[in-house]
Amino acid sequence: MKRMTAGLRKCGMLVIALSFSALAMAQQKPQVVILATGGTIAGAGADATNSATYQAAKVPVDKLIAGIPQLNDIASVRGEQVFQVASESLRNDNLLTLGKRVSELAKRDDVDGIVITHGTDTTEETAYFLNLVVHTDKPIVVVASMRPGTAMSADGTLNLFNAVSVAGNKESRSRGVLVVMNDEINSARDVSKMINIRPDAFKSPWGALGMIVEGKSYWFRRLDKRHTNASEFDIDKIKSLPLVEIAYAGGNVNDTAYRAFAQAGAKAIIHAGPGNGSVAGPLVPVLQDIHKQGIQIIRSSHVNAGGFVLRNAEQPDDKYDWIVAHDLNPQKARILASVALATTNNTKELQRIFWQY
Structure with missing residues (x-):
């Protein structure tokens, strides 16, 4: 009986030790918040062959996250559904709402980086707006996809995985708002949608800041224009546009x-x-x-x-x-x-x- 009791105590101590170890590992992971706004990355088509014909803004953020279990290997992730619209329908009021929420989260000690899922039609506009008005050195990454998740060779899953990787990376700090798609890291200030039917749609005329290979970021240059912490504009003080x-x-x-x-x-x-x-x-x-x-x-x-x-x-x-x-x-x-x-x-x-x- 004594041996059994001692064994149970050892097992209990082992469980507690493992629990503390798991907690410590979770705390070491970067804390990344995904703010979802809709778009193709949350879209669905009627058939796997539909890469350009589909309905945007259908899949909620919790399903996007659940569909990529590998996110748990690189960050502690939680999601918020800010809007659920196709990005061509976003208005100035939406920009202000999103900007203020990003600013609130960036001030929190339990947030290391922020990812915004977005429709490609106005990704460059929203990203540039955030680049101008949010005062933080924490990584803010806007991500989108050119194909819905139901399509063959859908690009949203890898794009979102890469975006979380970049947002959780300390090397991404103080680089301004970033747009991550098609394995490239572009500046929100420079990047634009150049074509509407290919996954390599987003390009900067001055070149990418870096790229991602198997979840690892490689950097090549920095943005020389004023942004985020160096900006004279502050989302917390803007009431209307x-x-x-x-x-x-x-x-x-x-x-x-x-x-x-x-x-x-x-x-x-x-x-x-x-x-x-x-x-x-x-x-x-x-x-x-x-x-x-x-x-x-x-x-x-x-x-x-x-x-x-x-x-x-x-x-x-x-x-x-x-x-x-x-x-x-x-x-x-x-x-x-x-x-x-x-x-x-x-x-x-x-x-x-x-x-x-």
């Missing part, structure tokens, strides 16, 4: 969209022009008139692979008091203008901001 619209200009352009946006109350209009943000002759007096109404005119380029707009080239921007978007594409120029106009409407200050961010 001014209306900024994009007017696309090509051959045979007219002034209909520009005048309509001005009448609708836009505080700035992004001119998405060809080449160097070129402005057709008949549009020049129209844009001058609109600017006299207090509406900022920002010249950008709709060139896909890195439109670089030079000030006072093509148009005398100093004379007209216009702004150039530097190398930001029209949709990112809209995001930066919205954030900046929440604090200033001074043209020179706005141009400084476009150079620095």
